[in-house]
Amino acid sequence: MSTKNQSQTLDILEVCLLAGKIMLRGGAETYRVEDTMMRIAAAYGITHSHSYVTPTGIIFSIDRENVTKLVRINDRSTDLQKVAKVNSISRMISNGNLSVREAFEELKEVERDAHAYPILIQILAASIASGCFLIMFNGSWHDVLPAIIAGGFGFSSMLYIHRLVEIKFFAEFLASLLIGLLSIAFIVTNIGVELDKIIIASVMPLVPGLLITNAVRDLMAGHLVSGISKGAEAFLTSFAIGAGVAVVFTFIHF
Incomplete structure (x- = not known):
């Protein structure tokens, strides 16, 4: 050659x-x-x-x-x-x-090129999505604002913590923990009504939807290594979100 x-x-x-x-x-x-x-x-x-x-x-x-x-x-x-x-x-x-x-x-x-959307736009979208998810889950309109605040705060916390610590699992765990604490604060102060709906709607922007979709698609296409590894990553992310909320309920008997 x-x-x-x-x-x-x-x-x-x-x-x-x-x-x-x-x-x-x-x-x-x-x-x-x-x-x-x-x-x-x-x-x-x-x-x-x-x-x-x-x-x-x-x-x-x-x-x-x-x-x-x-x-x-x-x-x-x-x-x-x-x-x-x-x-x-x-x-x-x-x-x-x-x-x-x-x-x-x-x-x-x-x-x-920078990311398609600035961080502030991402946080705003996460906040609005949290409010929409609450309505989709048959929540009360009275809880829309708490879900918007908790969802935006949790998503921004995840981005900030991930910059400090490059372990994504740790960032998602702390973000969901903060969402749980903030949601309980809304209930205690009578700003919110249904705790479960607020928490579920607020953590939805953290859920790895694209990762789960790609894992299934890769498995269907025969890419077993990629599909299993992406599925494991999605599982760890989901576990981190659930564990963060579980810790809040473990130490705060509400």
């Missing part, structure tokens, strides 16, 4: 890995990440490629070139806008509208 061809192959490899990295960190399913990477490689003339994706890493290999690279994924969130942008870039590559260098620059720009 000539030096020029080797350099071009490595550039294509970097484009594929960068696209997969952005998608996986944004909350995309494992099968979608693998399919996108292989489609990009095929669009640039590499028809024999293999990708292996787990929630914590990506391995991409090109046959006949003896080129393999691993990318470690340390943090994941939910940013479907970036996933959509990478899909759009992938389609442009498949249509022959982007060179390797242009595609890499476009992907780097997507990676540098």
